[in-house]
Amino acid sequence: MPQDAQQQLRVRRFMMSLAMYVLAVVPQGVSLYAGVSPSWVMLAWVAMAVVTNLGFYLLFRYNLNLRFKDPSLTIAQMLAAIAMVLFTQVYAGQGRGAYLVVLLIIMVFGTFKLHTRQLLALSVLTIGAYAATLPLIRWLEGERFNLAVEMILWCSFSAFLPFISVLGGNISDLRKKLMASNAQLQEVLQQVTELATHDELTGAYNRRYLLEMLGHEKNRTDRGGGGFCVCLFDLDHFKRVNDSFGHPAGDTVLKTFAATVEPLLRSTDFFARYGGEEFLLFLPQTSLEMAQHCIVRIQDALAATHFEGFAADYRITASIGVAQYYLQESVPMLIERADKALYRAKQNGRNRMELAAFARPQTV
Ligand SMILES: Nc1nc2c(ncn2[C@@H]2O[C@H](COP(=O)(O)OP(=O)(O)OP(=O)(O)O)[C@@H](O)[C@H]2O)c(=O)[nH]1
Incomplete structure (x- = not known):
């Protein structure tokens, strides 16, 4: 694929992730309105989302992303999103389950670019980071903290996230194989067209x-x-x-x-x-x-x-x-x-x- 087309594709994917942030405003707003999360959490989340996405936008806009080993910046975008979700879920009380679903969606986003191994590593990191937030949640919620419910959430999350990663990795591998065979097909088609229209010896x-x-x-x-x-x-x-x-x-x-x-x-x-x-x-x-x-x-x-x-x-x-x-x-x-x-x-x-x-x- 030509450089320009590749960059356009990266920007399109970035826009898709941006759309996810915009959609996330709705549950965040409801959570704020219902008094589930404190308003400073909502403000902090908005500030973090704006600053990080503006940063990514500028990198893509001025082609600075091309200086990185992976110009799609997929892992960086995923890590930023995961960190923001983990931060807000700490204060989400009974609405925590909804945030965990967002983490699964972030993993699906990674299937555009990452291999199964990378997706698995990210899911293990996320599971670990989520586990690390549990003592903080316990401290914040005090007597309202329900260990059994939190364990059910954590266990199901820990089971499904790697599963989604493997599934996503397989889809990603299939996509890559399809793209490779498409490119091969294009090349063969070009050769066939050349053979069908040109004389082999003289090129006329x-x-x-x-x-x-x-x-x-x-x-x-x-x-x-x-x-x-x-x-x-x-x-x-x-x-x-x-x-x-x-x-x-x-x-x-x-x-x-x-x-x-x-x-x-x-x-x-x-x-x-x-x-x-x-x-x-x-x-x-x-x-x-x-x-x-x-x-x-x-x-x-x-x-x-x-x-x-x-x-x-x-x-x-x-x-x-x-x-x-x-x-x-x-x-x-x-x-x-x-x-x-x-x-x-x-x-x-x-x-x-x-x-x-x-x-x-x-x-x-
Ligand atoms: N090296 C080579 N020779 C070819 C090719 N195709 C045809 N020839 C030769 O071209 C020659 C054509 O010769 P002739 O048709 O007798 O004509 P000529 O010697 O060019 O004489 P005039 O046309 O009368 O001037 C033959 O010896 C063919 O073998 C090719 O792809 N490569």
């Missing part, structure tokens, strides 16, 4: 994808879009390259040829390996005249291209057949015209381009 588009794009461009042009041209390239005497220097050297020439042509094209152009040592360049929104300029640019670049492993003055040339699309022409017909022009270029001595006759079929 493959014939299938180019024909698909040509079909779209033809439909667009037939509906009133600008015209386009196709240029069929065939490397001259390529068989000699293979025969004299071997097949891998021939592959190097094909790769270098594609790498020479691609930087010279606009982002909307399509350059594909049509088969063997034939390449097809498809130039959308391009007139025959503009296509010729483009070809000359490619020929000039090719005349200056050095092929790795070959003598410094070794050059490769290409013959090119160029055809401009006319309305309602089929894609195979268009390519056939370009192919005929290419054939003429070969016949006329190679290393040249020939333009296909712009002949509309006779209507009957």
Whole structure:
């Protein structure tokens, strides 16, 4: 996931925990109104909640959280929340059970990020801290302190909190596995798309994808879009390259040829390996005249291209057949015209381009 998206996710989770604080105002208010908790406890809780959450907000707002080992600050946020709940439950009297439920919810919050071991460690710490508050509660409540009820509360809490931690840890592990397999799937999908649309050797588009794009461009042009041209390239005497220097050297020439042509094209152009040592360049929104300029640019670049492993003055040339699309022409017909022009270029001595006759079929 990109850094920005991750940070947004962290901020969203922080907002969720903030919503829990806002919700907690209701029971705290009721407890205050009913005279269960003293007003200074409510005030102290509000002050602590505001200060800690403002602190976390500023850390996220100015990306200071990124300096920490775990930028989500999950454990820090959980510890702060647990400390506040443990503080208020001391003064909650008979309403203490409600606060213990909040501790369980805090543990669920941790499942977004923590492993089972971390969640278990936090729950043991919470159980211990809660036990440590019992003598204080006994002292505060005096004769009203009911040891049996407090023990039932503590025992059930101590049993359920680790259980929630293990359960939450399992959910967290499952989430992580799901995210990992999703990322893997995305990567494979990207590879499959690359394989389906590109030629493995040269990295240019493959014939299938180019024909698909040509079909779209033809439909667009037939509906009133600008015209386009196709240029069929065939490397001259390529068989000699293979025969004299071997097949891998021939592959190097094909790769270098594609790498020479691609930087010279606009982002909307399509350059594909049509088969063997034939390449097809498809130039959308391009007139025959503009296509010729483009070809000359490619020929000039090719005349200056050095092929790795070959003598410094070794050059490769290409013959090119160029055809401009006319309305309602089929894609195979268009390519056939370009192919005929290419054939003429070969016949006329190679290393040249020939333009296909712009002949509309006779209507009957
Ligand atoms: N190295 C390599 N050679 C290939 C590949 N695909 C096709 N070829 C070779 O390309 C050569 C094409 O030769 P021909 O069709 O006879 O044409 P040419 O020698 O280029 O001659 P002209 O086209 O008439 O100038 C053949 O030797 C094929 O084996 C490839 O992927 N790698």
